[in-house]
Amino acid sequence: MRRPDQPAPQKRLVGAAAAREKAGPVRRVAAALAEPGYILLLLIAIGSLVLLFLPSMPGNPEMLLHIVWWPTAALVLLWRLAHFLFDNRHYINARLGLRPPKAPASYVRALFDDYADYYDNHLMVELAYAGPNLLRGAVDRRLDGRSPLVVDLGCGTGICGPLFRPLAETLIGVDLSPDMLARAEARGIYDRLVEADLVRYMAQAEDRVDLCLAADVFVYIGDLAPAFRAIAAALSEGGYFAFTTEAGAGRDWTLQRSGRYAHGRDYILGLARQCGLIVVSVEAATLRTQRGEPVTGDVWLLQRPTVPA
Numbered sequence: 001m002r003r004p005d006q007p008a009p010q011k012r013l014v015g016a017a018a019a020r021e022k023a024g025p026v027r028r029v030a031a032a033l034a035e036p037g038y039i040l041l042l043l044i045a046i047g048s049l050v051l052l053f054l055p056s057m058p059g060n061p062e063m064l065l066h067i068v069w070w071p072t073a074a075l076v077l078l079w080r081l082a083h084f085l086f087d088n089r090h091y092i093n094a095r096l097g098l099r100p101p102k103a104p105a106s107y108v109r110a111l112f113d114d115y116a117d118y119y120d121n122h123l124m125v126e127l128a129y130a131g132p133n134l135l136r137g138a139v140d141r142r143l144d145g146r147s148p149l150v151v152d153l154g155c156g157t158g159i160c161g162p163l164f165r166p167l168a169e170t171l172i173g174v175d176l177s178p179d180m181l182a183r184a185e186a187r188g189i190y191d192r193l194v195e196a197d198l199v200r201y202m203a204q205a206e207d208r209v210d211l212c213l214a215a216d217v218f219v220y221i222g223d224l225a226p227a228f229r230a231i232a233a234a235l236s237e238g239g240y241f242a243f244t245t246e247a248g249a250g251r252d253w254t255l256q257r258s259g260r261y262a263h264g265r266d267y268i269l270g271l272a273r274q275c276g277l278i279v280v281s282v283e284a285a286t287l288r289t290q291r292g293e294p295v296t297g298d299v300w301l302l303q304r305p306t307v308p309a
Contacts, residue, residue: 094259101223103259105176105197108220112156112177119157119180129288131215132160135242138301139211142280143167143240147210153198154217158184164213165189174201199230208236214243216287219260222253224271232275235304241277244287246297258290265298277302 085092090107093100112119123129148169152160155173157180165171173190175181181193194201198217202209212231218224231241248254248262255261265282272279280301286294 091259094255094257097255099222099253099255102221102261109176109178112175113179116157116177116179116183119183120159123288124159127288127290129159129216130285131244131287132163134244134283134285134287134299135160135213135215136163138281138283138299139164139167139240139242142301142303143211147240149207149209149236150211150213151202151205151209152190153202153212153214154220155184155190155193156180158187158189160213160215161187161189164211167211174198199226202227202230202234205234208239209234210236210239212239212241212243214241216244218243218245218263222255222261224253224263224268225274228271228275228277232277232304237304238306239304240280241300241302241304243300244285244297245300246287246295247284262297268298268300272302276305278305 087107087110090100090103115122146167146169150164150168150171152158152164152171152173155161155175156177158173161171161173161184170191171189172192172194173181173184174194174196175184176195176197178195181195184190185193198214202212209231212235214227218227221227235241245263245268246256246260248264248267251264252267253261253263268282269279280303281299282301283299284296285299287297288295
């Protein structure tokens, strides 16, 4: 089995995403509408109209058609409803006040595949996203010189790349969305791009990571314990872990009505202690705006301590 940080799978996955990008928005919409679910709904609509306006026939055969058609149509509609509820279960959980430990990977992947075309402009211009610059500032105050291996978790289109490329001998980007990775690849900044779940990638990493970044990533994960354990284990001695979290009202974590997770400082401090990480710095900051209002959070820099010789 190939390790997730090997380049061959990345080229294949990102290449597939690039091919979809070249297809253009019209063809992408056409491909979406050609999905079996939409075709079935179209057939149901056409068939229902035909049955409603079907003229009377000798022997009343339309009665048989009604007996067969309407239950079948109802089953298909119920299937589509179940499909819709399943795809949107994360937002439904948020609206109902439930607390799943993280957003489903399928939800995150689909969200950012759809978001990729206008992600950079929307995030940086309309939302005034400051996460990457805030992380670079936190790292600059502590890091002396370049890091052999920097991993950008949830790298998206590679917004962090230009800021951290000068600090990295090797820069790896990890993300769930192939369409986002295609745009990160187009920047020509990363040495390697990997489509993977961040916890699985870090848990399987064979090379020690000197600087791990997670900008605006943990808003899609509530229970951060698995991520912290995997990252702490993968860090080199003296290695840094820089990330942002949205400010939470509770002591641990909450799923907000927006579908994004917020985390309390006490919760992060407790996880750092459990994983043997030192809190180098934590600063409150405005991470971005939402509907013209500031979204506040924390900018964290943790470190794996150096074991005395």
